[in-house]
Amino acid sequence: MTTVDLHRLTGAYALDALPEEESTAFERHLAGCEPCAQETAELSATAARLGLAVASTPPTALREQVLHRITAVRQETPGRQLQSRIARVGPRARALSRWALAACLAGATALGGTAIWQHQRAEDARDQAQRAAQAADEIAAVLAAPDARTRAAGLAEGATGTVVVSRDRDRAVFVVSGMARPPGGKVYQLWFDDAGTMRPAGLMNPDRADQAVLLRGGVDSASGMGITVEPDGGSQHPTSAPVALMTFPS
Template sequence: MSSDIHALSGAYALDALDSDERSEFEKHLADCPICRAEVDSLREAAAGLADLTETTPPPGLRERVLADAAVVRPLPPLVDRNRRRRRWRALLAVAAAVVLIAGGVAWHPWDRPSSPASLSAVGRVQHAPDAQRTTQTLPDGGTVTVYRSASLDKAAVVVKDLAALPDGKVYEMWLQDAKGSMAPAGVVPAGVSSAEMVLDGPAAAAVGAGVTVEPAGGSRTPTSDPVALLAFGSA
């Protein structure tokens, strides 16, 4: 076992070890609670990047990172140069993730756009090339924003700061067709004031979406006047 086995935790968390290193480290991991805790925290930090706000990196960031990487003095592991290089690339990525999370901001390196596979179900509707967006502010100050993509045949809703409802009541979403009929499209969980979800049912032919207050569990047809009614543009 190499003397720097503890230093492998970052590279292990990012799956940057070769098979021999991985086998050696996993044997060590079984008996080292400190390394297990570090691996878990690094994996959690990396996963948390997807939930943070995106912003443009400051000018010169790439050059500073590369310059710093060139002068970093690594620990002297008993491994070959290629292994050491892979490890430090992995540790640098983890360190960047931790710094960005601590600051509450994340961005894609060198302004690279997100791939569709990295988006949530709601995000895929929001970022579809033909996505339409319409927002309504409610009298109590809450907002309802609906996104519709005809190419995906999907709609998604983001609600914020909805007024509290009496016990046994929930907000229910609806999709409206060209004849004015309302089809149930999902229920905001009871007691939740802010949420986002993809609406049930085909959305390409819908002309709008609505929100009503319904008994817990939802209704098959609206039983109240709409709290919000939002029209889509032409599909």
């Protein structure tokens, strides 16, 4: 392994992705390389913020809801229960059985609609989870890229932001902590700065103060990024003064 190789291992080391032999060699290298030590510290802090940004705490009542639903599951089909009740109450119930059947069919139809709605919600949740997992993998790939470079800056109202750029992967990640909520009906939009021309790069989640965002599109020749406040859904061009401007690390 050469010294040049060691200089390119900051991202992998920050994510604990190096084999033991390479990790030991890189730690010896850190002792005498201030630029690598600083960049490793910045990437480690970014990785920690990323973990906080994508973490999700389950609702406190989730366990009780699951246990309650388990106890409410029927052990016998509704049809069998209905037949046994009709047999017990005699001929009068049999005379009314067609009304009971109609009621059961109506109930089944309603339950069927509910089941379809619940199934759709489950499918939507699964798709959302898959997209989130894919985004997290892409973000981690940028952080672990051998050429990943970082730049941190203070933002308004005490927030802090870090941009991580991998030119080899042609992607950038923005990690923010303590971001104030935008005004009602507004959203923070990210932009690539292409020599003074702002190119849309995605939206931030207005409900999260801490988050990591994979900027949409390739870095290309962008020299930096900006953040503006835009109408919900975003804009094709900035409609307000930048909240922040950050140059990309070289």
